[in-house]
Structure formats: C-alpha cells, structure tokens
Amino acid sequence: MEILQVNHLSKHYKTKTAVNNVQFSLPSEKCIALIGPNGAGKTTILRILAGLLKPSEGTVSFQGLDANADIRPYIGYLPQYPVFHGWMTAREFLMYSGQLAFLSKSETTKRADEVFDQVGITKEARDERINRFSGGMKQRLGIAQAIIHSPKMLILDEPVSSLDPIGRREVLTLMEKLKQEMTILFSTHILGDAEEVSDELLLLHNGDIVESGAMEHLRAKYQTTKIELGFESNLETYQQQLDSFPEVTNSHIDRNLLHVTTTDIAKTRSNILQLAANKNWPLTTFSISRATLEDMFMKVVNQ
Ligand SMILES: Nc1ncnc2c1ncn2[C@@H]1O[C@H](COP(=O)(O)OP(=O)(O)OP(=O)(O)O)[C@@H](O)[C@H]1O
Ligand SMILES: [Mg+2]
Secondary structure (H helix, E strand, O other), X not given: OEEEEEEEEEEEOOOOEEEEEEEEEEEOOOEEEEEOOOOOOHHHHHHHHOOOOOOOEEEEEXXXXXXXXXXXXXXXXXXXXXXXXXXXXXXXXXXXXXXHOOXXXXXXXXXXXXXXXXXXXXXXXXXXXXXXXXXXXXXHHHHHHHHOOOOOEEEEEOOOOOOOHHHHHHHHHHHHHHOOOOEEEEEEOOHHHHHHHOOEEEEEEOOEEEEEEEHHHHHHHOOOOEEEEEEOXXXXXXXXXXXXXXXXXXXXXXXXEEEEEEOOHHHHHHHHHHHXXXXXXXXXXXXXXXXXXXXXXXXXXXX
C-alpha cells in the first residue's frame, strides 16, 4: 500500500530549478532513502513533504486525504541542521515540541517518557542540559521531537551525515528499530548508509528522480558481471580453461585472484562450478561481486 504520492512536483527559485517535475510514490511501512549529491534537491523535496515549503507546481497526496491537505499531523520531521537551545534540558525541549505539535501538556508529559525510551535517551540524561549532549545524543533528541505526536511517517534529512562512526551506528540502529513502526523517508549522500537500512531507493540528480525502486530489484538490474576466483595454485592454467567459454569476455589475474567478466553470469557460474566439481579444482574463493549503490549511481548519472 502507498502512504504518499507526489505528482509533477517542481520548485523554482529565482534563477534555479531545485526540483524538476518529479513523480513518485512511497510504500507504507518501509524505509526509503532519497539519495543524491550536494545540491540535488533533497532538502527541498523533504521540506515540501513536511509542509514547510510550498511547491511551485504539483501536488502531494497523503493516504486518502485531499491533495495538498495539511498533512503535518501525520508527519514527523528532523531538519538537516537541527537547532537546539543548549540551556534547555532534553525533557523541556520535548515538552516544548509536543505542545508545538498541539498535544496537551498532560499528553506530552506521558509521551515524553515513552519517546525517550523509544530513542534510547537514559533516565539521567532526560533532565540534563542539551549542551552536554554528544552529536549522536542530539540526533536522538531530534528524532524524539519528530515522533512525539506519533506520526505515520518520519522524514529525516541527512540524519547521520554529520556524526562520527559511533554516533552514526547509534542512529542507524535506532532507524532500524523505528522502521518497524512507521514509514521512514531519509536523505543521504552516503551510499553505504542507504544500503544498510533502506528497503527502497529514490536516486535524485539535478532535481530529477533518475532511478527508483526496491533495493533488491535495483541490485538485480545493475548486477555486475564479474566473478572472482581463487585457487591454491596455478591460476594461469584455470584462466586458460575459463577463456574457452564463449560468454567469457575478459579475464585477468590480480592479487592472487582470477577476475572473470562474462555476458551471462548464471551460465558462467554453472560452468565453473561443474568443472570445479568434475575436475576437483582446488577452489579457495568463489564470489560474484554485487553491484554497489555507488556502481548504480555512477551508471545512472553518467547515462
Ligand atoms: N532559498 C533558495 N534560494 C535559491 N536557491 C536555493 C534555495 N534553496 C536551495 N536552493 C538551490 O536549490 C538546489 C537544491 O538545494 P537542496 O538544498 O534541496 O539540495 P540538497 O540535495 O539538500 O543538497 P545538500 O546535500 O547540500 O544538503 C541547490 O542548487 C541550491 O543551491
Ligand atoms: Mg540538503
């Protein structure tokens, strides 16, 4: 089922088209990554979806509501550069955020502890001043304010880009957990982060969606055609045999591995494995390289 549909959405600034007639829909209860280099238009799209910026053209429809209806009650948003008042405690900040989202004081008090538990802010830290928090803790607090009103969809703009490896791990783990409960749309230019937590991808380049779909589907589509083989010795002998397969277009030896390029990965795989079994080849490595998101992105952008 779809949670959100975007139709012919554009955003023009005076001299710049930041988003150019994009069209996509988001499946519910998934984690979707919006990937693109600096200036691709990620923040612009996310701010429009969060109801903070008006599009120049196009509509956003949320699960059965009228197009361009006020969807803010259903959406939680963490900006790319969140600003906190360092003198506030985490609890004061959540109380303030809850009331901004039109929760009553008593509802917010109750929700605050639930949300602190959910994002993993300890009981002691809840009443600490925010300026004592690490980057990772601040980002958890940012996510806490975004989910205080129990939204159906959580929008996170570059939630891990500014964090060190420990903070990044903490926040990615938290996203893994939250995606069981709500749809998450997050932007990143770090492909490894998208690879780690997202189920679906939207690739954005110069304000256009240039590719989209389920991670597994895109992997299959951009599957590379390389197999790496290791043998106990005599790589050259095996190389000659593999070169005799008509679908093998290239092979070379590098760092004790035989790298084989083929036009038909399934056929070459079965040929190699049959030969290896029949002739008792001393195989030590057999791996088919997976298309990384980076390969995919470079291919799409250079088309
Ligand atoms: N208020 C504005 N006025 C004019 N141009 C703008 C404005 N906001 C954004 N832009 C331009 O629109 C384009 C898209 O910007 P946006 O911030 O959406 O990109 P982004 O993908 O989020 O980039 P980053 O990875 O750097 O955060 C950029 O070229 C940017 O310079
Ligand atoms: Mg941005």
